Amino acid sequence: MSAGQPGVGPTPSAPWTRAGTAPGHDSWTRALRDWTARTVPPGQLLPDRQPAYVRSWIYVFGVLTIAALVLVVASGVALAVGGSAWWHVSSLGHFVNSVHLWSVEVFFAAMVVHLWGMFWMAAWRGRRTVTWMTGVIAFLASIGTAFTGYLSQSNFDSQWISTQAKDGLNSIGFGAWFNVLNPGQMLLWHVVLLPLAVGVIAVLHIVLVRRHGVVPPIAEEGEPS
């Protein structure tokens, strides 16, 4: 162990070095770094080459979903800065509001086509179960985010949707914690909690795709079931 190596701390003679710990198990920092390097080895995170079977349009829809998500988040940040009066009244606010809506439409359409492709390809093959499940959770979290977004429009639509949804949510006992008639709570779910969940799960999903590689077609030889 020397100070010249990346990620290695001060020399053992330094007064702040922890004594009596086994090498490799002396900190959560080291453990996290080792896990990260093990999960996504160098060169695997952003590869510039892909297997030949990736040369198909069906593999484009995952990337299209990510691109739409970036646009959704960017336009959502602009809406949060401007506020509801801005997106209801000004021309630029109307435009950004429409960009937010239509990028969500593209996001869901691309995600569903991606889901169809991966489902019929049985994309959970080859130790990709966790990758598949993170995609499922991202899909469900996205539905919740879109739903709270409709409730946060602050117009007649949002009032109508909230009054239609309250009975269903109350009937399953969620109404006390997830009150669709509380616009402040719905807005915070929409702009903080659910986007955070979707973002974290999407990043995890992408890391797992990079870790295990793009799932090959079923007809590909040598693919373990």
Place this chain on the structure above:
Amino acid sequence: MFHTALVQAGPGSYVHWGWFSVSLTNLVIVATMLVVFVLALVVPFGHSTRESGTDEPPGASTDETREAREARTTEGRDGP
């Protein structure tokens, strides 16, 4: 103008099959997505510009065989 907007936002057209009903707009969107899905499966993607000028030694392998090998390498990785 406000009155006109409310009139234009009418109930819309719905398609009914027994117990199932769907708005014509949503039906068109779902049909379009299915068409896009089928097109994504059957339309050729095109060719990479990197196929020429590969960094492989001449005669060593084609892109197909090399990338199939990469695919097999990918399959051998352990899960978390």
